Structures are given as structure tokens and as C-alpha cells.
Amino acid sequence: MDIDAFTDVHRAEWDRLEALTSRRTLDGAEADEMVRLYQAVATHLSTVRSVAPDPVLISRLSVLLGRARTRIAGAHEPAWRDVVRFLTVALPAALYRIRWWSVGVTAACLLVALVAGTWVATTPEGLASMGTPSSQEEYVNDAFASYYDPGVDFAAVVWTNNARIAMFCIGLGITGLFPVWVLFQNALMVGSIGGMMAAHGELGLFLQLIAPHGLLELMSIFVAGAAGLRIFWAWVDPGPLPRSRALAQEGRALVTVAIGLAIALAVSGVIEGFVTGSTLPWWLKIVVGAIALAAFWVYTIVLGRRAVQAGETGDLTADHAGDVAPVAA
Known part of the structure; x- marks a missing residue:
């Protein structure tokens, strides 16, 4: 198909549809004409895509x-x-697609925490890095437990x-550095505090106060880090897609993850605010x-x-994401 000839033949219809969509008001005949032209131009687009993209x-x-679709059907209302569909x-689908990234990040962070905790708990240098003996005693015996103050606030x-x-x-995942830095600092802090509590004979208290909310909370942070690194990897290795398009698709899908993690962290916050510091038995808190973690x-x-087997990725639907030019694999 000669694309220039096709354009010359149908340009008048396209210009007319554009003119109608630009008007503030339309009478009945013009509204009918807009619908007819919309259907015609949709056919033109389908032809161009299949024959001469x-x-x-x-x-x-x-x-x-x-x-034109917005003028005819109105703006999309949630x-x-x-x-x-989102939930x-x-x-x-978005969480499932990065599951192995999440597992890898979790394993790496647990290793960092374990190494840091072991160093603090078993070496004088490690324990000394946590502050003076008096400040350690104050933290272990009072500050750590009193931090968990039940309540909405x-x-x-x-x-x-x-x-x-x-x-x-x-x-900030596109940087590749920020998620790694946040994850490392978080794992180092949790592991070091656990090591200090263990050195003072309070490892049980540490686990009792961390486990109820921390299982879901830490997993949410790990998944967020995994999502950020996945965006970075889409920039490094976009596959058959143009780099900008690969980033756009992954970015939209992982914004979905961000919203979902906000929900998960809200659940974790409720547990931390009403369960961790409550008078419930410690075993029930951990359960x-x-x-919560198992449900996630x-x-x-x-x-x-x-969802993934059905072809979903977590990205917006085509109707919301907009049309893109075809790309040869």
C-alpha cells in the first residue's frame, strides 16, 4: 500500500474529525458525523497497522x-x-512478575543482617560500634520496647x-544505586540491633517485637527494592523493545506495585500499632x-x-496506556 496515496485520499476525513473534536459544542448532525468519522478513522488505523505500519x-x-473517543464517550471515570480489576x-500480576527479584533481594538482605548481627553479638569491636555501654543498656532495657506505643497515631x-x-x-530505582543503598542500610540496621540485643541476652524480646509486624513490613521494603532494581534492569536490558518503551511499560507496572505496597504497609502499620505493643501473648503476635506474610x-x-498466564503484566490496559507503534521482535 502506498502510504502517501492513502494519506491523500483520507486526509479530509481526518482533518474534519480533528475539527469536530476541537469544538466546544456540537449539534445533532455534527455529533452523528463525529461518530461516523470515528468509526472510519478507526478502520484506517487498523489498515495502516496491518499493511504499512x-x-x-x-x-x-x-x-x-x-x-474523539473522549468526546463521544466522555472521560474515563473510575x-x-x-x-x-486492580486488586x-x-x-x-505485577508482584508475580518480580517474585524472583523479590526472593533474591530478601536473601541478600537477610545475609547482610545475619553477618552484621553476628559481628555485633560476638566481637568487642562490633558491640562497641553500637555506642557506649550505658547507652546500650538504656536502649535494650527501655527504649526498644517503649518505642512500640499502641495507637492510631x-x-x-x-x-x-x-x-x-x-x-x-x-x-528512584532507575538509578540502580538508591534501592541498593536503602536495602543495605535497612538490613545493616536491623541486623546490628538484633546483634546488640543478643549480646545483652534479649534476643527473644527483639524477635517478639520485630516478628509481628516486621515480617510483612520488611518483605514490603524488599519487594519495593526489587521493583526499583527491575526498572533499572529494564533500562540496562530493554530486550526487543526500544529503551524508552521498555521503561514506560515497566514503570507503569511497577507503579502498580508501589500502590499495592502502600496497602501492605498499611496492614503492617496496623499490626505494629495495635498488636506488637499490645498485651497479647507473644506467640499470638508472631502468628x-x-x-499476614503468608497471605501476601x-x-x-x-x-x-x-493473571500472568492470561497475559497480564500489571501495566495499564491498552485503552488507558494509549497506542504505540509496532516493534519487530
Whole structure:
């Protein structure tokens, strides 16, 4: 197909549709004409895509059809079905696609924490790095436990802080360095505090106060770091797609992860605010934390596998993401 000849034949229809979409008001005849032209131009776009995929023309017609669709059908209004689709399809698919990144990040962070904790607990130099003996005693005997103050305000503060860290890990993931730095510092801090508590004979207290909320909270931070690194890897190795398009797709999908982690961290914050510092038996607190972590992974694996097998990635639907030029693999 001669793309120039095709353009010459149909340019008048495209210009007319563009003119109609630019008007503030339309009478009945003009509205009917817009619908007819919309259908015609949609056919033109389909023809161009299948026969002569010219990127410039595809982009022009896609934008034109998007504007016309908005005028005809109105702007997209969020509905409950969108919320349901997000929670049951988009979010689990996005989490499932980075599951191995999440496992790798978790293993690396646990190793860092274990090494740091062992060093602090078993060497004089490590223990001395945690402060003076008096400050250590004060922290172990009072400050650590008193930090967990049950209540709504405490839960809100915890959630805000953790959600901010997760958003930064994903939003600045393109650097490749920020997520690694955050994850390393977080693992080092948790491991060192655990080592100090162990050195003072309070490892049990440390685990009792960390495990209820920390299982889900730390996993959420690990997943956020994994998502950030996945964005960085899309920049390093975009595969068959242009680098900008690969980044756009991964970025949109992993923003989905960011929203989901905000929800997970809200649950963790509630547990930390109302369970960790409560008078419940320690074993019941840990069971609550274990159930929350298990629910996260069951949700990711069961719903995520089903969504990915159906072709979902966690990205926006084509209707919302917009049309793109075809790319040869």
C-alpha cells in the first residue's frame, strides 16, 4: 500500500474529525458525523497497522481517535470494576512478575543482617560500634520496647515513613544505586540491633517485637527494592523493545506495585500499632505476623500466576496506556 496515496485520499476525513473534536459544542448532525468519522478513522488505523505500519501516521491517528473517543464517550471515570480489576488482576500480576527479584533481594538482605548481627553479638569491636555501654543498656532495657506505643497515631506515623521509603525505592530505582543503598542500610540496621540485643541476652524480646509486624513490613521494603532494581534492569536490558518503551511499560507496572505496597504497609502499620505493643501473648503476635506474610505470598502466587498466564503484566490496559507503534521482535 502506498502510504502517501492513502494519506491523500483520507486526509479530509481526518482533518474534519480533528475539527469536530476541537469544538466546544456540537449539534445533532455534527455529533452523528463525529461518530461516523470515528468509526472510519478507526478502520484506517487498523489498515495502516496491518499493511504499512508507519509510526508517524499511527501516532497521529491514535491521538486523534483518543480525543474523539473522549468526546463521544466522555472521560474515563473510575468505577468499582476498576478497583476490583486492580486488586485481583493488575497488582498480583505485577508482584508475580518480580517474585524472583523479590526472593533474591530478601536473601541478600537477610545475609547482610545475619553477618552484621553476628559481628555485633560476638566481637568487642562490633558491640562497641553500637555506642557506649550505658547507652546500650538504656536502649535494650527501655527504649526498644517503649518505642512500640499502641495507637492510631503511632500506626499512621509508621505507615507514612515506610510507605515513603518504598516509594523512593521504586521511584528512584532507575538509578540502580538508591534501592541498593536503602536495602543495605535497612538490613545493616536491623541486623546490628538484633546483634546488640543478643549480646545483652534479649534476643527473644527483639524477635517478639520485630516478628509481628516486621515480617510483612520488611518483605514490603524488599519487594519495593526489587521493583526499583527491575526498572533499572529494564533500562540496562530493554530486550526487543526500544529503551524508552521498555521503561514506560515497566514503570507503569511497577507503579502498580508501589500502590499495592502502600496497602501492605498499611496492614503492617496496623499490626505494629495495635498488636506488637499490645498485651497479647507473644506467640499470638508472631502468628498474626506470619499469617499476614503468608497471605501476601498466597495472594501474589495464586492470583498473580493466573493473571500472568492470561497475559497480564500489571501495566495499564491498552485503552488507558494509549497506542504505540509496532516493534519487530
